[in-house]
Amino acid sequence: MVQARKLVYEYEKRDDEGNVIGMNRAVDGIDIDIRQGQFAAILGHNGSGKSTLAKHMNAILVPTGGTMWVNGRDTKDPRELMHVRQSAGMVFQNPDNQIIGTVVEEDVGFGPENLGVPTDEIWKRVEDSLRAVGMLEYRTHSPNKLSGGQKQRVAIAGVIAMEPRCIVLDEPTAMLDPNGRKEVIRTVQELRKRRNVTVILITHYMEEVIDADQVYVMDSGHIVMKGTPREIFSQVEELKKYRLDVPQVTMLAEELRRRGISLPRGILRREELVDAVDRYACMLKENQS
Amino acid sequence: MIRDITIGQYYPAKSCIHRLDPRVKIVSTLLFLISLFVQNSLLGYAAATVFLGGVIRASRVPLKFIVKGLKAVVMLLMFTVVMQLFLTKGGDVLADFRIFEITEKGLRTAVFMAVRLIYLIIGSSIMTFTTTPNALTDGMESLLRPLNRFQVPVHEVAMMMSIALRFIPILLEETDKIMKAQIARGADLESGNIIQRTKAMVPILVPLFVSAFRRANDLAMAMESRCYNGGENRTRMKPLVYKTGDYMAYAVTVIYLTATFVLGRFVPFHLWIF
Numbered sequence: 001m002v003q004a005r006k007l008v009y010e011y012e013k014r015d016d017e018g019n020v021i022g023m024n025r026a027v028d029g030i031d032i033d034i035r036q037g038q039f040a041a042i043l044g045h046n047g048s049g050k051s052t053l054a055k056h057m058n059a060i061l062v063p064t065g066g067t068m069w070v071n072g073r074d075t076k077d078p079r080e081l082m083h084v085r086q087s088a089g090m091v092f093q094n095p096d097n098q099i100i101g102t103v104v105e106e107d108v109g110f111g112p113e114n115l116g117v118p119t120d121e122i123w124k125r126v127e128d129s130l131r132a133v134g135m136l137e138y139r140t141h142s143p144n145k146l147s148g149g150q151k152q153r154v155a156i157a158g159v160i161a162m163e164p165r166c167i168v169l170d171e172p173t174a175m176l177d178p179n180g181r182k183e184v185i186r187t188v189q190e191l192r193k194r195r196n197v198t199v200i201l202i203t204h205y206m207e208e209v210i211d212a213d214q215v216y217v218m219d220s221g222h223i224v225m226k227g228t229p230r231e232i233f234s235q236v237e238e239l240k241k242y243r244l245d246v247p248q249v250t251m252l253a254e255e256l257r258r259r260g261i262s263l264p265r266g267i268l269r270r271e272e273l274v275d276a277v278d279r280y281a282c283m284l285k286e287n288q289s
Numbered sequence: 290m291i292r293d294i295t296i297g298q299y300y301p302a303k304s305c306i307h308r309l310d311p312r313v314k315i316v317s318t319l320l321f322l323i324s325l326f327v328q329n330s331l332l333g334y335a336a337a338t339v340f341l342g343g344v345i346r347a348s349r350v351p352l353k354f355i356v357k358g359l360k361a362v363v364m365l366l367m368f369t370v371v372m373q374l375f376l377t378k379g380g381d382v383l384a385d386f387r388i389f390e391i392t393e394k395g396l397r398t399a400v401f402m403a404v405r406l407i408y409l410i411i412g413s414s415i416m417t418f419t420t421t422p423n424a425l426t427d428g429m430e431s432l433l434r435p436l437n438r439f440q441v442p443v444h445e446v447a448m449m450m451s452i453a454l455r456f457i458p459i460l461l462e463e464t465d466k467i468m469k470a471q472i473a474r475g476a477d478l479e480s481g482n483i484i485q486r487t488k489a490m491v492p493i494l495v496p497l498f499v500s501a502f503r504r505a506n507d508l509a510m511a512m513e514s515r516c517y518n519g520g521e522n523r524t525r526m527k528p529l530v531y532k533t534g535d536y537m538a539y540a541v542t543v544i545y546l547t548a549t550f551v552l553g554r555f556v557p558f559h560l561w562i563f
Contacts, residue, residue: 058514090514097507102455109526114516122526144458
């Protein structure tokens with residue numbers, strides 16, 4: 001679905017007077033392969049190039065070196081621009097700055113309008129997508145009166161209404177409170193299950209990626225780690241090097257292991273930890289008796 | 290103070306005027322305003338009063354709310370009336386204050402000017418009371434489409450207007466936040482003369498502009514990512530379609546125009562003004 005080979009994005013670094021003082025590589029030689037229907041997560045701290053990479057998936061940025069394919073089309077080709085943007089919808093960080101309409105339903109209809117979808121079909125799509133994100137009852141509301149989580153759900157509905165095969169979410173929860181964050185992630189998960197869309201989630205909240213099929217960790221423009229969440233989060237020390245934390249539960253398990261309690265590596269969920277501790281307790285008892 | 294100005298606001302209600310196509314409302318309002326200025330007979334104004342009264346009744350906007358809108362322009366109105374009253378000469382002198390005198394013609398002109406201005410304001414505010422800003426922009430876009438031939442970017446301008454409308458509350462909120470932040474840092478926005486107070490606005494305006502530009506950049510990116518590329522090949526979710534009611538409204542407007550024209554032309558001479 002989304003594929004990149006030796007992707008490079010360079011931009012000019014300028015001083016205060018606007019003179020070019022060098023080139024900066026935001027993304028440097030990246031290879032990724034995300035298949036249809038997968039849930040892929042890209043992690044990285046601020047300035048690691050993860051947002052730049054995301055913008056390539058929607059052809060907002062065009063690679064200065066290497067190639068990016070979305071749904072089999074080269075994003076560099078201007079003739080494929082609309083196709084690329086339609087097949088990979090994008091949700092941005094700031095909920096206020098991506099809602100165009102003054103009424104919720106009009107905003108959701110904006111994408112289909114641009115695609116030249118007939119009026120009846122637009123209404124159908126708007127209703128479907130609003131229902132899919134659970135915002136149907138707010139269809140005639142002004143977006144200004146919604147909470148951050150609700151606004152992001154409207155933004156997601158706006159993307160789904162274009163019937164993309166892939167949704168790229170660029171830190172969609174960074175500006176939300178914990179409730180809004182849960183709301184958005186739950187919506188995305190449900191969509192993935194029901195519609196088999198590919199989800200690419202860019203984030204720095206570790207808890208959000210434990211369900212991912214594949215995790216990429218980025219640091220200064222490179223992909224430095226790649227694997228399943230379990231593989232990634234069992235390497236706590238390595239992650240620390242890239243200024244990333246592991247989920248709290250994993251951290252706790254790690255600390256316990258360091259104190260001599262033998263727990264398996266890569267515990268991601270609370271239930272897993274409870275089970276592991278239980279098993280350890282049983283083992284102790286058996287040893288004593 | 291700003292809250293008192295009701296001109297340009299939308300008054301949500303369910304009425305036949307609210308349901309009309311925005312194009313009908315724009316065109317009819319325009320014709321009504323023109324009719325106010327070309328006619329100068331008592332009967333003509335009577336017709337205008339009946340027409341306006343009927344529209345107000347049908348719109349279900351409370352009269353109180355409409356009158357409140359006049360408050361904002363009361364000074365301008367007084368000024369115009371007083372100027373007309375004293376400076377228009379002609380006909381019998383009704384009152385003489387040495388330098389100034391009030392003549393028959395002056396009185397008539399003043400009264401008609403007042404009526405004209407009041408009707409003008411009421412007429413145009415009825416349009417904004419009953420039409421959402423978005424519908425207004427849509428209507429404008431559709432009516433001005435012929436200008437496309439002269440390279441006027443009608444769609445783009447309409448899009449800008451509707452985006453501006455969407456961001457007004459966001460920017461107001463932002464201004465409020467910045468003001469509080471600056472006050473917390475010890476900025477004094479309240480005291481001093483007008484120049485000092487204007488100068489105190491700078492630390493509010495600069496961050497506001499910076500953030501507005503940042504928002505504009507984000508929004509442009511979001512629009513592009515949703516395949517926006519100008520008005521070409523675009524379909525509409527809510528296309529403007531004339532319905533029976535809209536044709537009827539046009540008919541009512543035409544009847545009114547004919548009525549004022551006939552009344553202004555063919556009434557007995559002594560009812561003519563000027």
